[in-house]
Amino acid sequence: xxxxxxxxxxxxxxxxxxxxxxxxxxxxxxxxxxxxxxxxxxxxxxxxxxxxxxxxxxxxxxxxxxxxxxxxxxxxxxxxxxxxxxxxxxxxxxxxxxxxxxxxxxxxxxxxxxxxxxxxxxxxxxxxxxxxxxxxxxxxxxxxxxxxxxxxxxxxxxxxxxxxxxxxxxxxxxxxxxxxxxxxxxxxxxxxxxxxxxxxxxxxxxxxxxxxxxxxxxxxxxxxxxxxxxxxxxxxxxxxxxxxxxxxxxxxxxxxxxxxxxxxxxxxxxxxxxxxxxxxxxxxxxxxxxxxxxxxxx
Numbered sequence: 001x002x003x004x005x006x007x008x009x010x011x012x013x014x015x016x017x018x019x020x021x022x023x024x025x026x027x028x029x030x031x032x033x034x035x036x037x038x039x040x041x042x043x044x045x046x047x048x049x050x051x052x053x054x055x056x057x058x059x060x061x062x063x064x065x066x067x068x069x070x071x072x073x074x075x076x077x078x079x080x081x082x083x084x085x086x087x088x089x090x091x092x093x094x095x096x097x098x099x100x101x102x103x104x105x106x107x108x109x110x111x112x113x114x115x116x117x118x119x120x121x122x123x124x125x126x127x128x129x130x131x132x133x134x135x136x137x138x139x140x141x142x143x144x145x146x147x148x149x150x151x152x153x154x155x156x157x158x159x160x161x162x163x164x165x166x167x168x169x170x171x172x173x174x175x176x177x178x179x180x181x182x183x184x185x186x187x188x189x190x191x192x193x194x195x196x197x198x199x200x201x202x203x204x205x206x207x208x209x210x211x212x213x214x215x216x217x218x219x220x221x222x223x224x225x226x227x228x229x230x231x232x233x234x235x236x237x238x239x240x241x242x243x244x245x246x247x248x249x250x251x252x253x254x255x256x257x258x259x260x261x262x263x264x265x266x267x268x269x270x271x272x273x274x275x276x277x278x279x280x281x282x283x284x285x286x287x288x289x290x291x292x293x294x295x296x297x298x
Contacts, residue, residue, distance in 0.1 A: 004087065004169045004172070004173075005029070005087040005088045005116070005169065005173050005176075006029065006030060006087055007029065007030045007031075007032070007085045007086045007087050007088075008020075008021070008024045008029045008030070008031045008032075008086065008087070008088045008089075008090065009031075009032050009033070009034070009082045009083050009086035009088070009089045009090070009111070010024075010031065010032070010033045010034075010082075010089075010090050010092055011033075011034050011035075011079065011082065011089065011090070011091045011092065011093065011103060011107065012034075012035055012040075012091060012092035012093040012094075012103075012120075013033045013034075013035040013040045013041035013044060013075075013092070014035075014040060014044055014092065014093075014094075014240075015044050015047065015048065015238075015239070015240065015278065016092050016120055016144055016146075017033065017035070017044070017090075017092030017120070018033070018040075018041055018044035018045055018048060019044075019048065019144065019146070019147050019148050020090055020092060020120065020144055020147075021033045021041075021073045022045070022048075022066060022069040022070050022073060023060060023061075023069065023147055023177050023178070024177055025069040025070075025072040025073050026060070026061055026065060026066075026068070026069035026072075026177075027176060027177040027178065029177075030074075030085075031072065031073045031074065032073070032074040032075075032076050032081070032082040032083075032084075032086070033073055033074070033075055033076065033082060034075075034076045034077075034078070034079050034081075034082035034083075038075075038077060041073070041075055043278075045070050047277065047278060048066070048148050049063060049066065049067075050287055051148060051149060051238065051277070052066050052148050052149075060147055060148075060150075060152060060178045066148070079106060079107070079110060080110050083107065083110045083111045083112075083115075085112065086111055086112060086115050087112070087114065087115055087116065088115065088116045088118065088170075088173060089107055089111050089115050089116070089117050089118065090118045090119075090120055090142060091103050091104065091107070091117070091118070091119045091120060091121075092120040094242075094243070094246060095121060095122055095123065095124065095243060095246035095247050095250060096246065097124055097128060097129070097250075100119060100121060100124065100129050101128075101129055101131075101132040102132070104117060104119075104129050104130075104132040104133050104139075105132040105133070107133075108132065108133040108134055108135065113135070115138070116138050116139075116140065116166055116169060116170065117133060117135065117138060117139050117140075118139070118140050118141065118142040118170065119139075119140075119141055119142070119143075120142060120143055120144055121141060121143060122143060122194060122243070122247045123189060123190050123191075123194065123198075123247050123250045123251065124189075124250060125141065125157065125159065125187050125188075125189060126139050126140055126141045126157065126158065126159040126162070127159040127160050127187060129159075130159045130160065130161070130162075136159055136160065136161040136162070137161045137162060137163045137166065138162075138163070138166050139158075139159050139161075139162060139166075140156065140157065140158050140159065140162050140166055140167060140170050141155060141156065141157040141158075141159075141184075141191060142154055142155075142156060142170055142174065143155035143157075143191055143194060144179075145193075145194075146235075146238065146239070147178075147179065149238070152178060152179045152180060153179060153180045153181075153182055153193060154174045154179045154180070154181055154182065155182045155184060155191035155192045155193065155194055156170050156171050156174060156181045156182065156183055156184065157184035157187060157188075157191050158187075159187075171183065189250075189251065189254055190251070198247070198251065200232055201232060201236065201244065201248075202248070202251075202259075202260070204218050204232045204233065205248075205262070205263055205266060206263070208233070208263075208265070209263030209264070209265040209266065210263075215233045215283055216233075216290070216291075216296075218231055218232060218233065219231025219232065219233050219234055219291055220296065220297050223291070223296075223297050224297055229291075229292070230289075230291050231291065233283040233284070234283070234284065234289060234291045236276065236282070236283065237276030237277050237282035237283050237284055237286070237289070238276060238277050239276070240275050240276050240277075240278055241266065241269055241270055241274065241275045241276050241282050241283075242270050242275050244262075244266070245262050245266055245267060245270050248260070248261075248262035248266075249262060269282065277289075
């Protein structure tokens with residue numbers, strides 16, 4: 001454990017918020033979660049159990065350890081209860097700047113003055129959020145990927161006034177829960193690896209939406225080339241297509257470049273509630289997606 005951080009509070013218990021909470025509990029931290037939807041944590045917990053056994057890479061825990069970690073997480077119906085005695089608060093709500101600023105505004109007066117406030121945003125720099133608090137020097141980006149599937153890396157980026165102490169404490173905490181911190185030395189939209197992944201995501205979405213290539217063949221190529229158990233479209237299904245759409249919109253709003261605008265075909269899927277694994281249908285159908293069949297790459 002990181003001696004500077006003992007209690008972790010997670011605000012938002014969707015797919016990533018739940019992973020952060022369970023992982024922190026597994027590594028010995030006192031953890032609480034709050035979500036405006038009381039059923040969110042349990043749903044995400046159950047969904048993640050189905051993918052944990054397929055984990056690749058640096059596997060953090062077994063399904064049994066996942067269950068044990070989940071039992072240790074305190075689920076709170078009130079935000080103030082979740083933030084009591086917290087040393088680190090991680091916001092993990094949907095990718096909407098206005099919403100994130102509102103959540104930080106609510107967290108700031110309730111969280112202990114010593115607490116570090118972090119966002120798990122997939123693209124938004126903390127500099128756009130820190131102004132909603134009275135402690136910008138204690139704010140930073142901690143962007144997780146999909147640790148339950150073995151993607152054990154976290155982008156760490158500071159804001160305009162983040163102190164070295166806050167930054168170092170964040171990196172140390174990331175290491176203490178079995179992940180690798182990816183240090184972003186100068187602010188950039190999308191951070192470190194997520195910006196690389198975004199370039200792949202944008203190109204594959206374009207190729208699919210414009211009818212150049214079947215999305216299955218893109219995934220087949222990726223799986224053969226990398227040895228991974230899914231391709232970009234399978235990954236997007238796991239993340240959630242609503243999340244993917246919102247992230248792409250953040251890039252478009254920043255650049256105003258038409259090439260950055262998410263495809264209308266993706267927007268249509270989101271409007272049909274075809275969000276991927278969490279709704280049972282996205283590019284693939286779940287819980288038994290086509291890419292998991294032994295002959296998919298043949």
